[in-house]
Amino acid sequence: MGASEPPNPLLAYGAWLATTSGEWPHEAITAARNAFMDTIGVTIPGAAEAVTRKVIATVRSWGEGPCTVIGADIRLAAPWAALINGTAAHALDFDDNFDPAKAHASAVLVPAILALAEQEEASGLACLDAYIAGLQIMGR
Numbered sequence: 251m252g253a254s255e256p257p258n259p260l261l262a263y264g265a266w267l268a269t270t271s272g273e274w275p276h277e278a279i280t281a282a283r284n285a286f287m288d289t290i291g292v293t294i295p296g297a298a299e300a301v302t303r304k305v306i307a308t309v310r311s312w313g314e315g316p317c318t319v320i321g322a323d324i325r326l327a328a329p330w331a332a333l334i335n336g337t338a339a340h341a342l343d344f345d346d347n348f349d350p351a352k353a354h355a356s357a358v359l360v361p362a363i364l365a366l367a368e369q370e371e372a373s374g375l376a377c378l379d380a381y382i383a384g385l386q387i388m389g390r
Contacts, residue, residue: 263390266387274379282385285355289356289360293361294320296337297320299341301337305334306324312326312330313327313330314326315369316368317330317364318365319334319335328369329365331365335360335361336357336361359380359384363380367380
């Protein structure tokens with residue numbers, strides 16, 4: 251490993267994120283927007299599933315916050331909203347599958363990004379940027 255290379259993957263990903271311009275092709279922005287819509291679309295019915303309700307029952311007392319829990323009348327801290335909404339996004343297994351990682355990328359990325367965006371009052375464009383960057387890292 252050369253002197254300029256980060257000593258572990260986490261630092262390498264951080265260095266890449268810190269130096270990436272965020273100027274993505276139009277096709278990437280469109281695909282990211284579609285992924286958000288699709289993920290929200292599968293999260294809504296997934297919110298009514300038993301597994302999602304169990305996660306809500308478990309975490310609802312862990313910390314109120316500014317973040318939406320889809321399908322529930324509570325607002326929680328970002329990590330708990332992301333956990334619940336991620337569970338709902340994957341509950342019916344209609345979420346996407348991403349190669350080469352063989353991962354359900356959007357069910358992981360979108361709920362986390364939306365919770366942080368809501369907490370930090372980030373823009374929609376910042377959400378799309380975070381999604382594309384996260385997807386690039388998942389692919390590596």
